[in-house]
Amino acid sequence: MSGVSAIVVAVIVMISLNILLILMTIGVRALTAYQRSRRERVVASLEPLVVEYLTTGQVPARLETLSGYEQDVLAEVVVEMLSQVRGASRAALLQLSERVGLVDRYRRMLQSPRKWRRALGAERLGHLGGRAMVGPLSRLMHDRDETVRAVAARGLAHIGGEEAVALLARSLDDPSELTSLRVAENLQRLGQLAVPALVEALGRGDGRGVVLAARILGNLRAYPAREAFARAVTAGSTDVRAQSVLALGKVGDPDDVPLLLRAARDPEWPVRAQVANALGMIGDVSALGTLVEMCSDREWWVRHNATRALARMGPAGRDALLDVIRGQDRYAREQAVAALEAAGFVDEMIAALDDPGPRGDRAREDLLTLIRSGSANYAHSFAGSVASPNEPHSLLEEVISSDLA
Amino acid sequence: MILRDVVYAIDYFVFGYFVAINLVYVTLYLISFLEIADHARREAFRGLTDLYSSGYAPPVSLIVPGYNEEATIASSVRSFLALRYPVHEVVVVNDGSRDGTLDVLRREFDLRPSGQPVWLRLETAPIRGVYVSRTERLIVVDKENGGKADALNAGICAASYPLVCCIDADIILEEDALLRVARPMIESSEVAAVGGIVRVANGCRVERGRVVHISTPPDPLPNFQIVEYLRAFLAGRVGWSRLNALLIISGAFGMFRKEDLIASSGYARDTVGEDMEVVTRIHRTLREKGQRYRIVFVPDPVAWTEVPSTLRVLWRQRDRWHRGLLDTLVRHRKMLFNPRYGVVGLLAMPYFLLFEALGAVVEWVGYVAFVIGLALGVLDLQFAVAFFLAAVGLGALLSVSVVFLEELRLRKYPSWRDLARLTAYGVLENFGYRQLTTFWRVWAIWSFLRRNADWGAMERRGFGS
Structure with missing residues (x-):
């Protein structure tokens, strides 16, 4: 074939492919519209049958002779209904899924060589399968595909129960971050039921799963995990220690403050930063001295968290921050002023300036402390930010100028 | 006789080049089709709502550089604050605006001066002040004018959170765009940066900072650009992302790990292609450190932008884009064909040099040689006409196939009219528009060689018009 005829053939092929692609585009749109209307028709025909079953307890004969496609639509209808009902109706819907073959269908899908079929099977069994499906789903937690494992985790969480929880807790160490994240989300959704298995997981060394276990327990404010946290604070890796002290803060028991005060001397700054957070959450005044010391920590995050923790501790914390501002450490002073600002204390001072009583005197004194500490810029800025004529703008200016003079 | 031989040689070179570039395109398309199909199936099981409610998504700082944006900044910031994400803050950088941008922000968001010092770990023009909102998670950095890259660097320094999402002040983000773009980073600590798709908002109806009805505009110029954007994002970037050789994340919408950006020295302030340059530099830095990483593109987090509707503004934009590409290639020439940089050095950089940067020159040399x-x-003549038609046919095929991919997997355009319009413009762009943009790219090379570093003003009609 000559060069020209080859090109001519290429032109014909191009034109044909273009026409084919345009037809395919039209076809895809038409097919999508058809599938949507078909699904709506099937849903409309199946919903009354499910309602009839729930009312009479008799499975309509039509539901026992559905095609594969219709079974998938029925599964969607049942899953939707399961999210709206409780008690006997829920049990009846699960029974219906079993009797019309939905459970068998999705169980078979778990063996499919196609990963998306396995994922679909896992998802549907999580909703429709009940406790008997924990075993098949647990085998899927070793699937080669991370998305399938993540979907199986969600399925197990839907089923719930101690066996499922224990399996999930063991999967926190999954090599895929995606899967372990999904497992963590689902364990958290299971709430207090997950606590014993997570406490056990917390004692399993230093891996990412242990860090996640501590984090979930903290989010669940799991009081029974306090002893496990205490052990982890002294024995775990930096991440485990940091998450454990933070979790103790979330649990919020003042009895844990001595342990946290000891952890405040941890050589690793992430742990100290979380100790400061935790002490702020508990809000026990016995931690004030340690928090003030932490305001001068060599790490920015520790200073930042310590000043924020003090700001959360009410008037005692505010006084402690003012002490920090009177101190020699410039970095601590900066953080303390920022924390007072963020907590709204400075706005309160400004608002109280024209108060003729002790409240106004105190506000003047505190603002002067800010200014003497080198925070005059802040005070000037506050003065500029007081926009309303009813606010004590001029008084504030006077305080500033007299002090600077 | 010699001239005749030269013309022959050029013709055969252009033909060979045409075959090579289209083989690369077809390969990228095949990869993209497979990748988007996989993405769409995976999406059905991803559990975006679970991620939103779980509290495991790290907080994000949205960096918004702004220059003379007083007309739109308040509504833009409001829409950014309302995005669906567990914890995020908006950091607006007022880059020495000459209008009332800062006053509008002060008034609308109840700003107060912040005492919090900004740790300047990147080079920026002097910062005049930092403000925080009393009511919203909003930080405003007021600085002297230094350009977009400079403003982004200041915003990164002022950001409180470990993930930063750099966006243009005038884009519209879909409500779950932040969650979707952050997801690859949440699900894998290896992911260093993520780009989302930028779509054309011309023709769409916008209400309260959200696109409420998607449609194509009546004007031809934005329609050509819609097809171009679809091709660039759905075929090009998805393909390169699969190969872990994505060299560009749109400056309008991209997410990074703050520490990686700082380790790579942030955005270069002396380039007009800062978005491509920073991604290339992150590749370079992380590969030189021997770190395992991925830079990915995901096709579903959508940012809407208004594209130029006049040839003059479009020319400026393309001129700037092409100079940015050339500048990045020159700066990082060390990576070219260098096995140390893996697929980036051996595949992506050579592709961008040979096909994206120089492709326009080869095409125009072909046209000139054709005439001579x-x-x-x-x-x-018969051969030449057949070759031209084959080239046009293949160009149309690439455009029409990306419209097919859009319809097959993403289905953003609801009406038949839009579908027909996009298909038609996919074919029509090969007659005139393509040659024009190619000429602009040749012009940009000339402009680059003359060391023109002009940014080029971008005029927008605004979403309300």
Whole structure:
């Protein structure tokens, strides 16, 4: 074939492919519209049958002779209904899924060589399968595909129960971050039921799963995990220690403050930063001295968290921050002023300036402390930010100028 | 005789080049089709709502550089604050605006001066002040004018959170765009940066900072650009992302790990292609450190932008884009064909040099040689016409197939009219528009060689018009 005829053939092929692609585009749109209307028709025909079953307890004969496609639509209808009902109706819907073959269908899908079929099977069994499906789903937690494992985790969480929880807790160490994240989300959704298995997981060394276990327990404010946290604070890796002290803060028991005060001397700054957070959450005044010391920590995050923790501790914390501002450490002073600002204390001072009583005197004194500490810029800025004529703008200016003079 | 031989040689070179570039395109398309199909199936099981409610998504700082944005900044910031994400803050950087941008922000968001010092770990023009909102998670950095890259660097320094999402002040983000773009980073600590798709908002109806009805505009110019954007994002970037050789994340919408950006020295302030340059530099830095990483593109987090509707503004934009590409290639020439940089050095950089940067020159050399060849009578007219038609047919095929991919997997355009319009413009762009943009790219090379570093003003009609 000559060069020209080859090109001519290429032109014909191009034109044909273009026409084919345009037809395919039209076809895809038409097919999508058809599938949507078909699904709506099937849903409309199946919903009354499910309602009839729930009312009479008799499975309509039509539901026992559905095609594969219709079974998938029925599964969607049942899953939707399961999210709206409780008690006997829920049990009846699960029974219906079993009797019309939905459970068998999705169980078979778990063996499919196609990963998306396995994922679909896992998802549907999580909703429709009940406790008997924990075993098949647990085998899927070793699937080669991370998305399938993540979907199986969600399925197990839907089923719930101690066996499922224990399996999930063991999967926190999954090599895929995606899967372990999904497992963590689902364990958290299971709430207090997950606590014993997570406490056990917390004692399993230093891996990412242990860090996640501590984090979930903290989010669940799991009081029974306090002893496990205490052990982890002294024995775990930096991440485990940091998450454990933070979790103790979330649990919020003042009895844990001595342990946290000891952890405040941890050589690793992430742990100290979380100790400061935790002490702020508990809000026990016995931690004030340690928090003030932490305001001068060599790490920015520790200073930042310590000043924020003090700001959360009410008037005692505010006084402690003012002490920090009177101190020699410039970095601590900066953080303390920022924390007072963020907590709204400075706005309160400004608002109280024209108060003729002790409240106004105190506000003047505190603002002067800010200014003497080198925070005059802040005070000037506050003065500029007081926009309303009813606010004590001029008084504030006077305080500033007299002090600077 | 010599001229005749030269014309022959050029013709055969152009033909070979045409075959090579289209083989690369077809390969990228195949990869993209498979990748988007996989993404769409995976999406059905991803559990975006679970991620939103779980509290495991790290907080994000949205960096918004702004220059003379007083007309739109308040509504833009409001829409950014309302995005669906567990914890995020908006950091607006007022880059020395000459209008009332800062006053509008002060008034609308109840700003107060912040005492919090900004740790300047990147080079920026002097910062005049930092403000925080009393009511919203909003930080405003007021600085002297230094350009977009400079403003982004200041915003990154002022950001409180470990993930930063750099966006243009005038884009519209879909409500779950932040969650979707952050997801690859949440699900894998290896992911260093993520780009989302930028779509054309011309023709769409916008209400309260959200696109409420998607449609194509009546004007041809934005429609050509819609097809171009679809091709660039759905075929190009998805393909390169699969190969872990994505060299560009749109400056309008991209997410990074703050520490990686700082380790790579942030955005270069002396380039007009800061978005491509920063991604290339992150590749370079992380590969030199021997770190395992991925830079990915995901096709579903959508940012809407208004594209130029006049040829003059479009020319400026393309001129700037092409100079940015050339500048990045020159700066990082060390990576070219260098096995140390893996697939980036051996595949992506050579592709961008040979096909994206120089492709326009080869195409125009082909046109000129075609005319000279005809004049000298050394060209087989039949062959030349057939070749031209084949080139146009293949160009149309690439555009039409990306419209097909859009319809197959993403289905953003609801009406038949839009579908027909996009398909038609996918074919029509090969007759005139493509040659025009190619000429602009050749012009940009000339402009680059003359060391023109002009940014080029971008005029927008605004979403309300």
